[in-house]
Amino acid sequence: MSKDKFIALKSTAVPLSMENIDTDQIIPARFLKATTREGFGNNLFRDWRFDPNNQPLKDFVLNDSKYFGQILVAGKNFGCGSSREHAAWAIYDYGFRAVISSFFADIFKNNALNNGLLPVVVSDQFLKRIFKMIEQNPITEITVDLQNQIVALGGEQEKFEINAYKKECLMNGYDDIDYLLSLRGEIKVFERLQTASLEL
Amino acid sequence: MSENPKTIFEKIWDAHVVKHAEGYPDALFIDRHFIHEVTSPQAFDGLRKRGIKVFNTARTTATADHNVPTKDQHLPIKEALSRHQVETLRKNCKEFGVELYDLGHPFQGIVHIIGPELGLTLPGMTIVCGDSHTSTHGAFGNIAFGIGTSEVEQVLATQCVLQYKPKTMKIEINGQLGKGVVSKDIILYIISKISASGATGYFVEYTGSAIRSLSMEARMTICNMSIEMGARGGLIAPDETTYNYIKERKFAPQGKAFDDAKKNWEHLKTDEDAKYDSELIFDAADIAPMITYGTNPGMGMKVTDRIPTVAELKEMSEQTSFKKSLEYMGLEPGSRLLGKTVDYVFIGSCTNARIEDLRLVADIVRGKRKASNVEVWVIPGSKQVETQAKQEGLDKIFEAAGFELRSPGCSACLGMNEDKVPAGKYCISTSNRNFEGRQGPKSRTFLASPLSAAIAAITGKVTDVREFV
Numbered sequence A: 001m002s003k004d005k006f007i008a009l010k011s012t013a014v015p016l017s018m019e020n021i022d023t024d025q026i027i028p029a030r031f032l033k034a035t036t037r038e039g040f041g042n043n044l045f046r047d048w049r050f051d052p053n054n055q056p057l058k059d060f061v062l063n064d065s066k067y068f069g070q071i072l073v074a075g076k077n078f079g080c081g082s083s084r085e086h087a088a089w090a091i092y093d094y095g096f097r098a099v100i101s102s103f104f105a106d107i108f109k110n111n112a113l114n115n116g117l118l119p120v121v122v123s124d125q126f127l128k129r130i131f132k133m134i135e136q137n138p139i140t141e142i143t144v145d146l147q148n149q150i151v152a153l154g155g156e157q158e159k160f161e162i163n164a165y166k167k168e169c170l171m172n173g174y175d176d177i178d179y180l181l182s183l184r185g186e187i188k189v190f191e192r193l194q195t196a197s198l199e200l
Numbered sequence B: 001m002s003e004n005p006k007t008i009f010e011k012i013w014d015a016h017v018v019k020h021a022e023g024y025p026d027a028l029f030i031d032r033h034f035i036h037e038v039t040s041p042q043a044f045d046g047l048r049k050r051g052i053k054v055f056n057t058a059r060t061t062a063t064a065d066h067n068v069p070t071k072d073q074h075l076p077i078k079e080a081l082s083r084h085q086v087e088t089l090r091k092n093c094k095e096f097g098v099e100l101y102d103l104g105h106p107f108q109g110i111v112h113i114i115g116p117e118l119g120l121t122l123p124g125m126t127i128v129c130g131d132s133h134t135s136t137h138g139a140f141g142n143i144a145f146g147i148g149t150s151e152v153e154q155v156l157a158t159q160c161v162l163q164y165k166p167k168t169m170k171i172e173i174n175g176q177l178g179k180g181v182v183s184k185d186i187i188l189y190i191i192s193k194i195s196a197s198g199a200t201g202y203f204v205e206y207t208g209s210a211i212r213s214l215s216m217e218a219r220m221t222i223c224n225m226s227i228e229m230g231a232r233g234g235l236i237a238p239d240e241t242t243y244n245y246i247k248e249r250k251f252a253p254q255g256k257a258f259d260d261a262k263k264n265w266e267h268l269k270t271d272e273d274a275k276y277d278s279e280l281i282f283d284a285a286d287i288a289p290m291i292t293y294g295t296n297p298g299m300g301m302k303v304t305d306r307i308p309t310v311a312e313l314k315e316m317s318e319q320t321s322f323k324k325s326l327e328y329m330g331l332e333p334g335s336r337l338l339g340k341t342v343d344y345v346f347i348g349s350c351t352n353a354r355i356e357d358l359r360l361v362a363d364i365v366r367g368k369r370k371a372s373n374v375e376v377w378v379i380p381g382s383k384q385v386e387t388q389a390k391q392e393g394l395d396k397i398f399e400a401a402g403f404e405l406r407s408p409g410c411s412a413c414l415g416m417n418e419d420k421v422p423a424g425k426y427c428i429s430t431s432n433r434n435f436e437g438r439q440g441p442k443s444r445t446f447l448a449s450p451l452s453a454a455i456a457a458i459t460g461k462v463t464d465v466r467e468f469v
């Protein structure tokens, strides 16, 4: 399905300075029972956000009214663990459009990109600066400019890398599957040749 | 010296690229696609919306595993959402013509256990599944990796995924393992050395004499946990051990076809002068029975070691996560785990629920009785493993020891069904993840080998298995 286009974003951010945040924390397994893609945002970071009686845990940053916005800033190795795409759906459904970290787990990065959620990789130092600036002033706005591949806030900026193909997809709201479907003919030929070579 | 030396990984990858275009990811042809109830429903919906069929149903195999009860599997699933998910899988497989090994079928089981045991997993293949532990299949010398649901849809629709070629890493382990040390300890040791993100962006090849001496099942345990150090996948080049395992398996090539296939598989090795992007070497003699103390699989140590103190951490930036992790686990920095009381023992999961694992456990607990403070769940990886265990009388040994042998599924590995470790309780587990809440909200997990888990069941506490072997 084609996605919302992502060109640039300017927003305040929510800082989550933990490292190695795994997809089991992002969306615990017991919430993976749905058969559609909608509604996962309610259970985003469920066990960090709510106690067992469903009362919000006030120490957790998503429950802190100081912080809000469409950008999540997180410690390194974000999204490690399970391949559940539900993690990307939950973050998107909650209202985030970009996640900034110094390091993303591979599968999560793919899943995010496949769902119009932009993973922005910055240096460790810049990540530290971002955390610091948000902490000092929670209404600091961050600009994520995909066209020019720049993250900027408070007069500082850093260039980020993104693969040219993925960038094109995000900026145009295209999907991998559209591209693959255009190759179906070639794939059929490939399969026929492969089978033939095995039968030799 | 060959003209264009390649690693085994590159050979398999290159042979599967349907289209390579500058700046674009490769369209990689997928030989085998496994699906299960949790990560496939939205993918089938996608096909339906586009009005397309499954590209080649013969390459797709489904099973129900993540969500299923491990008791009374013949009855309808009690929990409404789980039942709905399994029913949705049934409906989808029927509508799209995909083979399903449903509950009660003699081939049902955890997806990464049934592929190899049915001979669906073969050397030289590309294999994907909407599950990160797809890396397990790499033990047969193939490229196997986990994908997300959008990619499941891509593979169903086109038999391809779009992927950038990862970098290659060689992990070589030489020498002989000490007594009481098994393949689970090797992989927990490696992850503790290189961290939970140490191989991100890489595809790993495991080599060395210690790997060569392992059985296929032990090799699967190692490849299974490649993802726990961030790797895209991990593989082991095939050899006689591999061919002997595959021979005469249900869906493997038979007779002359097998001999021909074997000739092809024998080329699947890294050329002598091929280069890896990264290389690591370990000595098997340095490895001891391992245990994790924290909330990611990189937080592991020798069972006799003490947990690091905050001051001993390599990177300052790890401090917050480290403290939070130990707080969650109810453990003190600098303390030892040896002698720590455990409440639950889980022997199961795609890491360690094959027949050899159950035999290891049975051997060490034979004639012994579990400690009164622990509850022990033994969950076979598949219906075939369960049947075999019963044929060998392992169920009787478990019963006498006070262990409960249940029916196959993922079970307490991720606690999607009823098998959850209660809040605050400690579980020594043969699975692969010790994340917060992985085995149930607020549960606390120690990852270890089946041997270490079995002995903890007997003593009721974290124990050095070497005292018993």
Ligand code: SF4
Binding pocket: B065, B066, B110, B111, B112, B131, B133, B349, B350, B351, B409, B410, B413, B414, B431, B432
């Ligand atoms: S046993 Fe655990 S790790 Fe393996 S497939 Fe099931 S849930 Fe995933």
